[in-house]
Amino acid sequence: DAGVTQSPTHLIKTRGQQVTLRCSPKSGHDTVSWYQQALGQGPQFIFQYYEEEERQRGNFPDRFSGHQFPNYSSELNVNALLLGDSALYLCASSSAVSQHATGGTFGSGTRLTVV
Amino acid sequence: AQSVTQLGSHVSVSEGALVLLRCNYSSSVPPYLFWYVQYPNQGLQLLLKYTTGATLVKGINGFEAEFKKSETSFHLTKPSAHMSDAAEYFCAALEANTGFQKLVFGTGTRLLVSP
Numbered sequence: 001d002a003g004v005t006q007s008p009t010h011l012i013k014t015r016g017q018q019v020t021l022r023c024s025p026k027s028g029h030d031t032v033s034w035y036q037q038a039l040g041q042g043p044q045f046i047f048q049y050y051e052e053e054e055r056q057r058g059n060f061p062d063r064f065s066g067h068q069f070p071n072y073s074s075e076l077n078v079n080a081l082l083l084g085d086s087a088l089y090l091c092a093s094s095s096a097v098s099q100h101a102t103g104g105t106f107g108s109g110t111r112l113t114v115v
Numbered sequence: 116a117q118s119v120t121q122l123g124s125h126v127s128v129s130e131g132a133l134v135l136l137r138c139n140y141s142s143s144v145p146p147y148l149f150w151y152v153q154y155p156n157q158g159l160q161l162l163l164k165y166t167t168g169a170t171l172v173k174g175i176n177g178f179e180a181e182f183k184k185s186e187t188s189f190h191l192t193k194p195s196a197h198m199s200d201a202a203e204y205f206c207a208a209l210e211a212n213t214g215f216q217k218l219v220f221g222t223g224t225r226l227l228v229s230p
Contacts, residue, residue: 004158033217042119042205042220043159056217090158092218103149103209103218106159 004093004107012113013081021076021110025093032074033104034066035090043090049074050096078112086114117142117210121221129229134178134193136224138206141187147209148189149218150180154202162204165189176200201228 005024013019025032031050035043045058049068063079072093078085088111092104122137140146147166151159163174170182180191189206206221 006158035218035220040223042207042222043218045217045219048217058217092159103147103151103161103164103207105161106151108156108158111156 004091004105006089006091006107006110008110009108010111010113012115015081015083015114017081018077018079019081019112021078021089021091021112023074023076023091023093023107025072025074025091026105029093029095029105030072031094031096031104032068032072033092033094034074034076035092036060037088037090037109039087046076081114083114086112088112117146117208117219119206119208119219119221121204121206121224123224124222125225125227127227127229128196130198131195134191134196134200134226136191136204136206136226138180138189138191138221139187140189140206140208142208142210145182145184148180148182149207149209150174150178150189150191151205151207152202153205153223159205162191196226196228198228198230201226 007022033048034046037043047057048055052068065077068074088109090109091107094104118141120139149164150162163172165172165182173179178193203223205223207218
């Protein structure tokens with residue numbers, strides 16, 4: 001049973017560019033949450049998707065957007081990249097009916113470096 | 116809003132010594148609580164969780180944590196440290212809000228284990 005898969009694992013972008021990160025949830029999960037983990041910090045909640053809609057959003061600007069597809073996979077898009085967007089981006093999947101029991105299953109993350 | 120505080124950004128122990136990593140939460144209503152471990156260049160792995168019931172929770176790799184409502188704490192312990200325990204540890208609280216749930220993380224504690 002595959003866990004949460006994120007791609008790519010690493011990428012380097014230039015300031016001002018746009019980036020798309022991808023996440024495939026664990027089998028049986030229908031909810032995807034995205035977190036940003038800056039160096040030396042704990043993960044910060046970006047937003048959560050369920051039934052192809054954004055359910056809640058953390059304190060992130062509109063440059064951060066997302067999408068969920070009918071197969072529950074998700075994308076995180078960041079426009080007009082800033083140096084401060086450099087971080088590890090984590091995807092966590094869960095089941096809407098049981099998230100409280102697990103907190104979600106995390107992928108290995110995408111390391112984004114903005115130069 | 117919920118917040119999680121981890122005292123000590125770094126904790127150093129000798130192999131075989133007791134491990135104690137501290138975590139306090141802010142909510143007056145006890146949330147669900149989690150401890151995650153993160154090895155270099157990897158995602159988050161769930162160590163243990165507290166939802167309801169027994170306040171002493173046992174997790175993987177010999178770790179356990181005790182929920183103390185009176186102290187709003189959920190400290191992580193392990194009787195005897197191994198070299199393989201060296202990693203970053205995050206405490207998190209699950210913030211529930213009208214059916215939507217997100218994890219709020221502490222800033223993490225890096226555990227260093229010396230021979």
